[in-house]
Amino acid sequence: MKYKxxxxxxxxxxxxxxxxxxxxxxxxxxxxxxxxGREPAWAEIHLYGSFxxxxxxxxxxxxxxxxxxxxxxxxxxxxxxxxxxxxxGMKISFHEDEAATEHPNTxxxxxxxxxxxxxxxxxxxxxxxxxxxxxxxxxLNLSGNHPAILVMHNDRHGAIASVTQILAKHEINIGRMEVxxxxxxxxxxxxIEVDQNVEETVMRELENASHILQLSKIID
Amino acid sequence: xxxxAAELVEIAENxxxxxxxxxxxxxxxxxxxxxxxxxxxxxxxxxxMEKAVEEGLQGVKSHSGLTGGDAxxxxxxxxxxxxxxxxxxxxxxxxxxxxxxxxxxxGTICATPTAGSAGCVPGTLFAVKNRLHPTREEMIRYxxxxxxxxxxxxxxxxxxxxAGGCQAEVGSAAAMAAxxxxxxxxxxxxxxxxxxxxxxxxxxGLVCDPVAGLVEVPCVKRNAAGASNAIVSADMALAxxxxxxxxxxxxxxxxxxxxxxxxxxxxxAEGGLAATPTGRxxxxxxxxxxxxxx
Numbered sequence: 001m002k003y004k005x006x007x008x009x010x011x012x013x014x015x016x017x018x019x020x021x022x023x024x025x026x027x028x029x030x031x032x033x034x035x036x037g038r039e040p041a042w043a044e045i046h047l048y049g050s051f052x053x054x055x056x057x058x059x060x061x062x063x064x065x066x067x068x069x070x071x072x073x074x075x076x077x078x079x080x081x082x083x084x085x086x087x088x089g090m091k092i093s094f095h096e097d098e099a100a101t102e103h104p105n106t107x108x109x110x111x112x113x114x115x116x117x118x119x120x121x122x123x124x125x126x127x128x129x130x131x132x133x134x135x136x137x138x139x140l141n142l143s144g145n146h147p148a149i150l151v152m153h154n155d156r157h158g159a160i161a162s163v164t165q166i167l168a169k170h171e172i173n174i175g176r177m178e179v180x181x182x183x184x185x186x187x188x189x190x191x192i193e194v195d196q197n198v199e200e201t202v203m204r205e206l207e208n209a210s211h212i213l214q215l216s217k218i219i220d
Numbered sequence: 221x222x223x224x225a226a227e228l229v230e231i232a233e234n235x236x237x238x239x240x241x242x243x244x245x246x247x248x249x250x251x252x253x254x255x256x257x258x259x260x261x262x263x264x265x266x267x268x269m270e271k272a273v274e275e276g277l278q279g280v281k282s283h284s285g286l287t288g289g290d291a292x293x294x295x296x297x298x299x300x301x302x303x304x305x306x307x308x309x310x311x312x313x314x315x316x317x318x319x320x321x322x323x324x325x326x327g328t329i330c331a332t333p334t335a336g337s338a339g340c341v342p343g344t345l346f347a348v349k350n351r352l353h354p355t356r357e358e359m360i361r362y363x364x365x366x367x368x369x370x371x372x373x374x375x376x377x378x379x380x381x382x383a384g385g386c387q388a389e390v391g392s393a394a395a396m397a398a399x400x401x402x403x404x405x406x407x408x409x410x411x412x413x414x415x416x417x418x419x420x421x422x423x424x425g426l427v428c429d430p431v432a433g434l435v436e437v438p439c440v441k442r443n444a445a446g447a448s449n450a451i452v453s454a455d456m457a458l459a460x461x462x463x464x465x466x467x468x469x470x471x472x473x474x475x476x477x478x479x480x481x482x483x484x485x486x487x488x489a490e491g492g493l494a495a496t497p498t499g500r501x502x503x504x505x506x507x508x509x510x511x512x513x514x
Contacts, residue, residue, distance in 0.1 A: 001221070001375045006247050007261060009333045009370035009379075009396075010341075010363050013268045016323035017435035019334040020380050021487075050382040053488040054433025056507065057284075059326065079326055104382040104486060126380025126388075127333045 004145050012128045014073040020105050021058030024124025029067020031132055032109045035216040036118045040111035042091040043068055049104035052096040061094055138180050138189040146175055146193040152214040155181045155188040159211035170202050221246060225372050225413050225467035232409035239409050240361035243368035262360045268330045269342035276318025280325040284506050287436040291318035308347050309448055316343025316447040320440040333370045333379040336435045337393035339443030341366050344397040344450050352404055365403045366396040369416050377475035381428035382487040384478025386442060391423035394446030401454035417463035417470045419453040425477055427485035429492025432503035438493055
């Protein structure tokens with residue numbers, strides 16, 4: 001079941017005008033920001049389907065940038081987010097993409113700065129709910145229903161065990177786990193949905209585990 | 221966890237509790253929260269809805285200038301004349317319109333289940349309130365009942381205009397409101413399901429065709445229609461009228477109709493009212509672009 005809570009239906013509290021094109025878009029932007037871990041210096045945003053056709057009217061553009069600035073769906077500053085971001089020196093570009101996508105409300109967001117970059121694909125499935133379907137070329141299925149940690153690692157034996165051992169030690173229960181890799185022995189991605197938000201001390205311990213390249217988290 | 225309307229009604233009947241109570245217990249279970257926490261969160265949403273209606277009734281205007289001010293006209297008419305459709309109905313309509321005018325003006329609203337359809341549930345609630353005089357708890361329960369049915373639609377069909385057309389948004393919102401009115405008026409869980417089914421049946425096939433891609437024309441007035449549809453259907457169910465097609469099958473039909481809708485009629489601003497000469501002219505004016513031709 002995609003919707004788990006009554007507050008997915010009666011909610012979110014948000015700045016109008018569209019739950020899918022404004023609130024859901026803000027959540028995709030904010031997921032990118034959370035996963036990147038800091039404010040990006042540049043953002044390249046590709047919009048598909050209904051997003052591409054109607055983004056100006058719905059404020060999808062200000063919503064995604066608002067998310068990149070870490071605004072929540074009910075933050076009144078969303079309306080002026082692009083101005084704010086540009087004043088901070090963020091370079092932003094929007095692209096209306098003609099390519100067909102599986103879901104009509106799809107956005108591909110590339111963000112980065114001098115130290116790194118990140119690329120994700122998000123879909124807005126209705127009522128303000130968003131899912132992340134791709135991260136740095138890896139297909140995934142992140143619902144946003146639960147807190148989660150995402151771990152980029154080397155595809156070596158023991159990498160998964162080293163992460164799960166640390167979580168077990170801190171009594172963090174894993175609700176769902178997904179592992180994918182680009183090729184044998186290359187970069188791989190672990191998506192771990194957990195029952196509670198993972199604290200910074202645990203994150204630092206995970207960073208130092210063997211074969212771990214990069215770590216980010218989604219909080220509830 | 222209930223998966224469809226039949227299970228929802230069955231749980232309520234077997235345990236002799238209201239639909240709202242089934243939803244409250246499930247939420248406590250799924251999110252591992254206390255009753256007080258779940259109620260407090262819904263109370264916050266209710267307060268947002270109240271503020272949005274107040275703001276809309278004072279008069280707002282959207283950035284495009286396409287919508288705003290109609291809620292004020294309706295309230296004035298209500299106070300000065302005797303509306304043909306009845307005071308409660310027109311009061312609900314004015315409050316639904318107020319909510320969506322605030323939404324269009326990028327004000328703060330609570331999505332129920334979406335922003336474009338945010339007027340139906342609060343519009344009917346604040347109008348029915350003046351007739352039934354519910355307690356604050358009963359008003360919060362209204363939202364849980366509406367949410368329970370919305371939960372079923374969202375998981376079995378869609379609440380997105382881009383995926384299923386306006387029937388999935390205003391259709392779902394109106395039907396959710398109808399089910400909640402029935403519970404507040406003292407109807408049975410099955411009567412709530414019938415009111416839901418009757419409302420949604422009457423909104424099947426409704427396309428999502430926003431002029432210039434804005435959640436304004438026709439969205440604001442569709443919420444007026446949704447609110448009135450909800451009240452009429454609730455009265456029918458309370459009178460003992462049942463839906464020949466069961467609730468879950470109506471939801472299934474809505475889903476399949478949505479799948480069969482061309483993308484021009486699913487929130488792309490490429491068909492329907494958006495593609496009328498006036499719709500195109502408004503779009504060209506708002507964005508300062510040449511007028512699109514069919």
